[in-house]
Amino acid sequence: MKRILVQCGQEQIEVAVLEDGKLVEYDSELRGTEQLAGNMYLGRVMTVLQGMQAAFLDIGLDKNAFLYIDDILPAHLEKQPKQKPAITDLLQVGQTLLVQVVKEPVGTKGARVTTHHSIPGRWGVYMPEADYIGVSRKIENESERSRLKQAAESRLQPGEGFIARTAAEGVDNELLAVDLEELRQRWTGVQEVVKQPGKVPRKVYTDFGLLTRYIRDGFREDVNELWVDDKEAYASIATMVGWSAPLLQDRVRQFDTRGGSLFSVYQVDEQLQSGFKRKIWLDNGGYLIVDYTEALTVFDVNTGKYTGSINLEQTACDTNLIAAKDIARLLRLRDIGGLIVIDFIDMESEANRKQVLEKLIEETKKDRTKNAIAGWTKLGLVELTRKKVKDGKQRLYASRCKACDGTGWVWSK
Incomplete structure (x- = not known):
C-alpha cells in the first residue's frame, strides 16, 4: 500500500509518502518560497578561471553561480570536441548567458548551473538543444524502449532532444506527443522572455511548485491513495490529475480534519523524528x-x-x-x-x-x-x-x- 499525504498549513505545505505505513519521503515548502533547481536565469559572467576550467556567474542570488566547462560544451557526447578547449575561448567576462540551476546553493557554495537546458514533463524531459533521444534505464523491456524512442523521434524537430521517463512505459504515443508539445511551448515562452529588454541578471523561468512537482513526478499507478487535507488544494490537485492522469482521479481524496490532523492519523510526525x-x-x-x-x-x-x-x-x-x-x-x-x-x-x-x-x-x-x-x-x-x-x-x-x-x-x- 502506497500513500501520498498532503498537509496544508498556514505557513507551509508538507508532502509525505508512505509505503506499507512506513515513511519513505518527506518534503515541505514555505508558502511564497520556491526551490531554485530547475529555474532558468539570464546571468552575467563575472569571473573566468582557466585553471579550473570554470566560470562564476551573477544570476541574481546571494552568491555567484558555478558553471563548469562540461556544462557549456554540447550535451551530445558525439558532438563534443576530442580535446576540450580553454574555457577562456568560450566565455568572456561581462558576457550574458542563459543558464539553468541543477544544484541548489549549499553552505558557502553557490548554485551550480548549466547551459544544457531541460524542462521535465509527466512522461519525459524535453531538451531543446540536446539533439539526443534517451529512455529511462528503469524501463528494461527492449521493445518498449524502441517504441518510446521511435515515438519521440517522429515528433522531435531538428536539434531537439527528449528522454522518456519511467512513467512513460506503456503510455500511448499521442499522450507522449501532447506532453512534448506542451514542453516545447514552455521553452518558446522562455525564449520570448529572454528577448525582451530588461535588467541582467534576471529570472526567466520558474519550475513548478512542490505540489505540482509531486503530481507530475510521483503520482503514478503504484500509488493507491492521495490524501489532501485542504479544500482548495484538493480541487487544484484533482484538476491536475484529471488532465495528466485521468485513470488515477478516483484515488485523490479529501481528508476530514475533524478526526485529527492528517499527519497525526498516519504517525508522520512521529516517524519524522525517529527517522x-x-x-x-x-x-x-x-x-x-x-x-x-x-x-x-x-x-x-x-x-x-x-x-x-x-x-x-x-x-x-x-x-x-x-x-x-x-x-x-x-x-x-x-x-x-x-x-x-x-x-x-x-x-x-x-x-x-x-x-x-x-x-x-x-x-x-x-x-x-x-x-x-x-x-x-x-x-x-x-x-x-x-x-x-x-x-x-x-x-x-x-x-x-x-x-x-x-x-x-x-x-x-
Missing part, C-alpha cells in the same frame, strides 16, 4: 548509526538486541538484509546526496554478501533520484553515490546541538 536520529532501530532489534562528514555519509550496521537463532553468519546476514532496505528508505527520506559508505556486519559467505548487495540494489530502484552502487570494497564496505540537488533534509529539519559543540543533533521541526 532523523543518529541511531535508527531496525525491526529485528538491530540498529543503524548514521554519521555525516563533509566528504561523505556513513551508515554503520549493528546486531543490537538481535541474537539470531542459527549461527553468527546467519544472524549477520539477516540483520544486513533488513538494514539494506532501511538504508535505501533513509536515503530517500533524508534526501542524502554525494558519496555514501555502508559498513555492514562482516559476513564470510560470498553468497550472503551477494544477497545483501542485491537487496540494496532492489530497494534503491524505488528511488526517483539517480544513484549508483559501486559494490563491495576490498575492506568489506559498500560504496554508492546519490545525486545531490539540494542540501539534505538532515540540515533542514534538525540543527546542531550547542551543548555538545556540534557533535549531536536537536530536532527543530
Whole structure:
C-alpha cells in the first residue's frame, strides 16, 4: 500500500509518502518560497578561471553561480570536441548567458548551473538543444524502449532532444506527443522572455511548485491513495490529475480534519523524528548509526538486541538484509546526496554478501533520484553515490546541538 499525504498549513505545505505505513519521503515548502533547481536565469559572467576550467556567474542570488566547462560544451557526447578547449575561448567576462540551476546553493557554495537546458514533463524531459533521444534505464523491456524512442523521434524537430521517463512505459504515443508539445511551448515562452529588454541578471523561468512537482513526478499507478487535507488544494490537485492522469482521479481524496490532523492519523510526525536520529532501530532489534562528514555519509550496521537463532553468519546476514532496505528508505527520506559508505556486519559467505548487495540494489530502484552502487570494497564496505540537488533534509529539519559543540543533533521541526 502506497500513500501520498498532503498537509496544508498556514505557513507551509508538507508532502509525505508512505509505503506499507512506513515513511519513505518527506518534503515541505514555505508558502511564497520556491526551490531554485530547475529555474532558468539570464546571468552575467563575472569571473573566468582557466585553471579550473570554470566560470562564476551573477544570476541574481546571494552568491555567484558555478558553471563548469562540461556544462557549456554540447550535451551530445558525439558532438563534443576530442580535446576540450580553454574555457577562456568560450566565455568572456561581462558576457550574458542563459543558464539553468541543477544544484541548489549549499553552505558557502553557490548554485551550480548549466547551459544544457531541460524542462521535465509527466512522461519525459524535453531538451531543446540536446539533439539526443534517451529512455529511462528503469524501463528494461527492449521493445518498449524502441517504441518510446521511435515515438519521440517522429515528433522531435531538428536539434531537439527528449528522454522518456519511467512513467512513460506503456503510455500511448499521442499522450507522449501532447506532453512534448506542451514542453516545447514552455521553452518558446522562455525564449520570448529572454528577448525582451530588461535588467541582467534576471529570472526567466520558474519550475513548478512542490505540489505540482509531486503530481507530475510521483503520482503514478503504484500509488493507491492521495490524501489532501485542504479544500482548495484538493480541487487544484484533482484538476491536475484529471488532465495528466485521468485513470488515477478516483484515488485523490479529501481528508476530514475533524478526526485529527492528517499527519497525526498516519504517525508522520512521529516517524519524522525517529527517522532523523543518529541511531535508527531496525525491526529485528538491530540498529543503524548514521554519521555525516563533509566528504561523505556513513551508515554503520549493528546486531543490537538481535541474537539470531542459527549461527553468527546467519544472524549477520539477516540483520544486513533488513538494514539494506532501511538504508535505501533513509536515503530517500533524508534526501542524502554525494558519496555514501555502508559498513555492514562482516559476513564470510560470498553468497550472503551477494544477497545483501542485491537487496540494496532492489530497494534503491524505488528511488526517483539517480544513484549508483559501486559494490563491495576490498575492506568489506559498500560504496554508492546519490545525486545531490539540494542540501539534505538532515540540515533542514534538525540543527546542531550547542551543548555538545556540534557533535549531536536537536530536532527543530
